[in-house]
Amino acid sequence: MPPSSPDVPGSTEASRSASLADVAALAGVSAGTVSRALSRPDMLSEATRTRVLAAAERLGYVANGAARALAMRRSFTVGAIVPRFGRSSFPTMVQALEATLAAAGYTLLLSAPERARGHDPALLRALLERGVDAVALLGADQPPAVFAALAAHRRPFVLLWAEHSAQGPCVGFDEADAGAQLVAHLASLGHRRIGILSGSTVDNERAQRRLRGLTAAVARHGLQLHPEAVVETETGFAPGFAAMQTLLARRTPVTAVVCANDYLAAGALSALDQAGIAVPAQMSVASFNDNDFAAFLHPPLTTVRLPIQEIGEQAGRLLLASLRGDAPPANPLLPATLVVRASTGPAPG
Amino acid sequence: MPPSSPDVPGSTEASRSASLADVAALAGVSAGTVSRALSRPDMLSEATRTRVLAAAERLGYVANGAARALAMRRSFTVGAIVPRFGRSSFPTMVQALEATLAAAGYTLLLSAPERARGHDPALLRALLERGVDAVALLGADQPPAVFAALAAHRRPFVLLWAEHSAQGPCVGFDEADAGAQLVAHLASLGHRRIGILSGSTVDNERAQRRLRGLTAAVARHGLQLHPEAVVETETGFAPGFAAMQTLLARRTPVTAVVCANDYLAAGALSALDQAGIAVPAQMSVASFNDNDFAAFLHPPLTTVRLPIQEIGEQAGRLLLASLRGDAPPANPLLPATLVVRASTGPAPG
């Protein structure tokens, strides 16, 4: 990519990088021809094509995307708004998204606001100003203004990790089914009294859905779910630790606990360990598995594994389809897989 | 941001989004004036300014970044090349970087190649074509072509998580000191025979540095480090698990193990647990702490905490300084903090 000799012999001034015109001059053709040589090589004669390409190579020519975007009215750039980046499974998703897009010549413009700025309309505006051709949004709980702006600017978009949305296409997990698998497993082992450690549902549509799916399954199986047995908390190890302590302190009798994600599970298991409660002998623990590290927590636990990467890939494909003008396919709903690592019924008594 | 009514009454055609000229027409001024109203409001009279701003608001005007970039020769965009995204502390760093840049009006263009594409020159080229004003590179082990291209295009850049580089400014941790703190701690407890679980050093300059710092400290303290007691492996829970099993299988006598990161530590602790080896009673474990979850692993372990976020922030500030034209400050070297959670000497015998 860099010219073998950064400066062209003859042009002493090492000023700005080479433009189409420079290449054209060196190759002895017009700028238009150079443009074609680069984008539609088959339109040129063999001779000129090689001559132009050589000149471009020699000058270390790199196209000016701004000029191209201005002329073509598209930037080959996709924006993504992804809150709560660190300490979550989002990065895995984003990498998959980026890889899928990159393979098609698109680059990702990332907006990774911390929680407070999560719904700031300025985020999307910044992306729009950069001329993104499409946008990936995490979660379905976006303010209406976002969709309005997207529509006003005719930008295709996709919601990641969202099951349904009246607003547009989305790709998500079948979380209700995932929760049902977890609960069914516990029920089959004979557990009747369940506890739940949920992620904070305020302003978090995914956590809400996860909790709803769980409670619905509990009801279907006729299990007991005491209101006191549901603890809602921030996601993280420490919060999970504290939440489990809270649950224990309430002394609500439960024989199994379902954690809404593996961060909470990790913390909860630590708390149980510290309290001297054996898992799964005295207490069963099951968990959603977003980050795939739950498998290595100390006591074996049962999880439903969500295919995080695939969300990113599917979202990428969907976006590319929209950009190509294809009709968007039906919203994919990715299945979760139950992984059983400990099978124990409730402790007697 | 979206216009209250997406379409302007009168202009039935809901074609492309509004341009400067459209706003100018609606406000009854020239395009130049609109441009000024948006970028240098203090140059206008109170009256026209409000009139123009109202018109812009009414049309839901969003600047065309491509045109702006073309005219200004800068895009207010920074590229980042960040390999191995998932399952690492990079996302935390990137979020901090993004936040710092966003506060100054810059947006991040992300390139998150999987390992194979990690050093593909096309990555940087794609960024350059998008017109990034500067570039953030993860790690110092970049191919020379990268620096050549950066220089040829006069793009400021910064190396993240790199201590020194002849190529340019970088911000990193004092890893040697971090390793020294760990080893000194173990030595002070009376450990003499140490084992090391290292991340793979092939093609990974950070892992290399970490291992070097460790072995140097071991030598300084006169401890024993049998070649067989150093196991090098991929980073991750499962690899850590396997690596510890390997170490145990070799039967090299060690009383303490240092893990090069907390993924490895987590896996190693699981392996020790499964092997029925008590930590720290029978075996002490110490670890670098990149991801801040080691604290919640089952047995308490001693760690050195590396300020990951700060790397991102510092890098952002450095980049902004370069973009401003300021002389870059000296390469910051962030200190690590020892966190002692278990203090036990070697098991007798």
Added chain:
DNA sequence: TTGTAGGCGTTATCAA
């Protein structure tokens, strides 16, 4: 304080 006009580097249309 405001308008005018040239230029930024590509792409695309239309002739040649």
Added chain:
DNA sequence: TTGATAACGCCTACAA
């Protein structure tokens, strides 16, 4: 197959 030439939408002297 190639060369002019006109957009693309914005910024910024320079002039008024």
